[in-house]
Structure formats: structure tokens, C-alpha cells
Amino acid sequence: MACRVLTCLVRVPSRSLFWGAPVARMASGMALSEQARLLFESAVGAMQPGPMLQRALSLDPDGRQLKVRDRTFQLQQNLYLVGFGKAVLGMAAAVEKLLGHHLVQGVISVPKGICAAMEHAGKQEMLLKPHSRVKVFEGAEDNLPDRDALRAALAIQHLAEGLTADDLLLVLISGGGSALLPAPIPPVTLEEKQMLTKLLEARGATIQELNTIRKALSQLKGGGLAQAAYPAQVVSLILSDVVGDPVDVIASGPTVANTHNVQDCLNILNRCGLRAALPRSVKTVLSQADSDPRGPPSCGHVLNVIIGSNTLALAEAQKQAQLLGYRAVVLSAAIQGDVKSVAQFYGMLARVAGAHLTPATVGASVEENAKLHELAVKLQLSDLQLEEVLEAVAEAQSPVCLLAGGEPTVQLQGSGKGGRNQELALRVGAELARWPLGPVEVLFLSGGTDGQDGPTSAAGAWVIPELTSQAAAEGLDVTTFLAHNDSHTFFCRFHGGTHLLYTGLTGTNVMDTHLLLLRPQ
Numbered sequence: 001m002a003c004r005v006l007t008c009l010v011r012v013p014s015r016s017l018f019w020g021a022p023v024a025r026m027a028s029g030m031a032l033s034e035q036a037r038l039l040f041e042s043a044v045g046a047m048q049p050g051p052m053l054q055r056a057l058s059l060d061p062d063g064r065q066l067k068v069r070d071r072t073f074q075l076q077q078n079l080y081l082v083g084f085g086k087a088v089l090g091m092a093a094a095v096e097k098l099l100g101h102h103l104v105q106g107v108i109s110v111p112k113g114i115c116a117a118m119e120h121a122g123k124q125e126m127l128l129k130p131h132s133r134v135k136v137f138e139g140a141e142d143n144l145p146d147r148d149a150l151r152a153a154l155a156i157q158h159l160a161e162g163l164t165a166d167d168l169l170l171v172l173i174s175g176g177g178s179a180l181l182p183a184p185i186p187p188v189t190l191e192e193k194q195m196l197t198k199l200l201e202a203r204g205a206t207i208q209e210l211n212t213i214r215k216a217l218s219q220l221k222g223g224g225l226a227q228a229a230y231p232a233q234v235v236s237l238i239l240s241d242v243v244g245d246p247v248d249v250i251a252s253g254p255t256v257a258n259t260h261n262v263q264d265c266l267n268i269l270n271r272c273g274l275r276a277a278l279p280r281s282v283k284t285v286l287s288q289a290d291s292d293p294r295g296p297p298s299c300g301h302v303l304n305v306i307i308g309s310n311t312l313a314l315a316e317a318q319k320q321a322q323l324l325g326y327r328a329v330v331l332s333a334a335i336q337g338d339v340k341s342v343a344q345f346y347g348m349l350a351r352v353a354g355a356h357l358t359p360a361t362v363g364a365s366v367e368e369n370a371k372l373h374e375l376a377v378k379l380q381l382s383d384l385q386l387e388e389v390l391e392a393v394a395e396a397q398s399p400v401c402l403l404a405g406g407e408p409t410v411q412l413q414g415s416g417k418g419g420r421n422q423e424l425a426l427r428v429g430a431e432l433a434r435w436p437l438g439p440v441e442v443l444f445l446s447g448g449t450d451g452q453d454g455p456t457s458a459a460g461a462w463v464i465p466e467l468t469s470q471a472a473a474e475g476l477d478v479t480t481f482l483a484h485n486d487s488h489t490f491f492c493r494f495h496g497g498t499h500l501l502y503t504g505l506t507g508t509n510v511m512d513t514h515l516l517l518l519r520p521q
């Protein structure tokens, strides 16, 4: 899909982004929708490769020592770079800008078409210099491992294996890294790996399950890359696209010791009903895995650092919302589950929070409060701050901004055009129309931080409680569009497409951002 999506992206209407600009200056006189867009853009802006790398890396004044967190590394013509993932091109460009003269050599594996797309979008800061020492491989069309990605993985492996104890290897990792770094353990073939990945996804394997299997079948995943680079020192700079930021799961943890064994893999394959259909080669590799005389790769020479995540993106949006005069509270950075249940939860949250915010009016009923908690329990969100949020809303003397992030799932039933953010927004729009919200202005926004929502050129959309009735007046029936998973077509037609979010390709990827704004009238 990479190529298709990226082709769309170069057609995205260009609009200026406020990334990094002080929000407070713009606060006065802004509509709720402008503020919501601004907050979304501030979350994305904080996760731009340049600012992220600048926060993570610092050079001492004479340029000989690199500081990462509390560790210091000597630089003496010994710096190498590898990377793989959807956001790695911009990350590599940022490293080149910061440390270019120390860089001896580099190899990165990035999605097909990304260099041309960034160039067309005029994002020079995401591109390497013309005579860069970093070699770029493009591959993994449709987010599946392919021959091009295999060539990239072999070049990365080769670079890592040639390093010595005096060398420092920077590893740039972001979402999509698993497909961009395929190095199947023989006799498993690339085609078998592709097939197994597709089957596991089709059987509903979670990313944790999928990557457990990928690690068992790969030379570089599950700590394999770190082992190849030994005895060099390794620093991995990781942009998380997985809820909870588990370094062993993101891009299948190539610099993190694998803690899973063969039994874990067999349990997953059993659950997905794939054990019987396994190719002989996969059975062979699995049967040998626990008996590797070298044991699991050890990663004592590695520093793994999360430099960007949904949590960090939400923290920036929260800060900017406070500058806009909101009482801003983070609800969760782990929103998962079926998009219908997530939408019901946000609808009820708007109802209950709205009632807390305007106590003089009729409050939410005991049943509604109970329903909200029931919906929250159903979603099983590991970090949900529901009580804290409701308390903060009850105490708020100002408008309220509730922030959340994660990655809900859409069970596709129709053949329409959409993405999980647009579908979530549309569903929340329908939910908001179901409840009396009192004298409160309400807006919900959902946006993908990578700037592309499913196979569309939009990043997401925003909705208000009046959406359903306004749509009906335009002859658009929300229920029908939802039944066909046709949220993008809906938003293109509704109010001339003004509820769609367009950022273009952002060059980052930390899942989705949800904003619920409530402003007493």
C-alpha cells in the first residue's frame, strides 16, 4: 500500500502548519475547530525527527563526545548509522545534520516511494544531503517484507558485522521496521515469511504475537542486529508506534534480547489455527531455536532509548492546550479496541464531562455515569485516568481539553473509503447527537500522526454534536456511510470537506491522537 498512499500524499493540499509556533499568541478569537487543529499539529510537531533527535542527542562543545541520556560516547571517526521504519528517512536526515562530519557510513531501509514523496511535498528537512554517506534502500511495498527490503537488511547486517569495539552504531527505529528488515533464518524463505505474516494478520494476531513469531524466524530481530554489531557499542533511538512503548515489540526489537521461547510461538500459532499448516522450513527453525548453543543474544552493549511516542506527543498538546486557557488532562495513551466501542465511550464521556462542567444544569444521571464506567471497563485500557479526568472537569473553571491516543481497530464490512480516524470521528459525531449536552460547545477530533488515515490523503477529521442533523440537511445519512465504512466520502461531501484534517506526510508516526474539547457557552 505504501506506493498508493504516498502517491496520494503528493496531491495533498498544502497548508501551513504551526508546528513549534507559540500557541498562546494565536488563542484569541479562535474557533474551537481551529484550536483543535492547532493542538493536533502541536502533538505531531513535537514528534518531528529534527526536534526529537535534538532532544535526544547532544555533542560537547569540542564535538568529540556524544551524550545520550546519561551516557557519554567518544567520537573519533567511528560513528556508523543504520535504520529501518516509516519515519527513518527524516530521522537519518536529522542525525546527518547533527553529527554528519563524524559519520563514516550508514544504511537505511525506508518505504517505497518515500524520497520522491518528501521531495514533492517540499520537505527538504526530511531528505539526506546529495552526497550523503548514508545509503538509502526503499522497499516493503504494502508493508510486507520484499526483495528490496531483504537487500537492505543484508546491507545493514553486513555493516553491523564489520564493526569493531572502537565503533559506535546508531540504530534508528520506527514503526514499519519489521517489514523493512527481513532476514529469514534459512531454510525459511522470504515468500514463506510474507505468507505467514499475512496469515497471522488475517487471523487477528496482535502486534505482540506477530512480532514474537517474526523474532523467532529472523536473524536480525529479537536482538539479532545487536549481536551482529558486537563488540561495537550500540545506541538505538526508537520512535514508538506500539501502545505502552515496549522496546522488544517495536520493529520486533532488533537490539533487545528476545525473552520468548519456542513454546510461546507454538501457543500463538495454535491460537491462530496455523500450527498444522506451517511450512517445513518454519518447523525446522522453530525446532532448533531453543537449542542454539550461543543462547539468546545478549544486549549488554546496547542503549535503547524511546525518543518519541504517543505519550510525548500528548504531553506537548496538553502543554499547548493549557496555553490556550484549557484545563487539559490526558485520559490515556493506550486507546485500543473496536472503533464502535471507542466511539460509544467518547460519546458518553462528552455527556458526563459536559454535565460535570455545567453543574447548574441537569447533571448526568447515575445510569449514565455507570454506563461510562462500564464502557471503560469493556475497553480494558491499561492506563485510563477516568476518575482523575472527571474530578479535574468538575473542578475546572475553564474550558476543558481531554487528550488521548492509541490505535483503535476497524472491522471492515463495507467497500467504502476511509480510515480508522475518520471512521472514529464520524461515529463519535453520531454518538454526540444522542445525548443532551447542555450549554456546552463540544468538539471531537481524531488524527493519525503520520498524516495518512488508511488509504486516504487525509490525516483524520473533527466533528460536533450538530453534525448528524447538519449532514441530513445536506442529504447525507451518517448511518449509511458508516455501514459502508465510507467515512472519507462522507467528510469529502459534508460542508465542502472542511471537517477533514490535511497535514500531508508528516515524517513521524506515533499512532493516533484524539481530542475532546468542551467549552461552556
Ligand SMILES: Nc1ncnc2c1ncn2[C@@H]1O[C@H](COP(=O)(O)OP(=O)(O)OP(=O)(O)O)[C@@H](O)[C@H]1O
Binding pocket: 086, 143, 175, 241, 409, 410, 411, 412, 415, 416, 417, 418, 419, 420, 423, 448, 450, 452, 453, 454, 455, 485, 486, 487, 509, 511
Ligand atoms: N474504508 C475504511 N474505513 C475505515 N478504516 C479503514 C478503511 N480502509 C482501511 N482502513 C483501516 O486503515 C488501516 C490501515 O491504514 P494505515 O496505513 O493508516 O494504518 P497502519 O498500517 O496501521 O499504519 P500506521 O500505524 O503507520 O498508521 C487499517 O487499520 C484498516 O482497518
Ligand SMILES: O=C(O)[C@H](O)CO
Binding pocket: 174, 175, 176, 177, 178, 179, 207, 211, 241, 242, 249, 250, 251, 252
Ligand atoms: O514494524 C513493526 O513491527 C510495527 O510497526 C510495530 O513497531
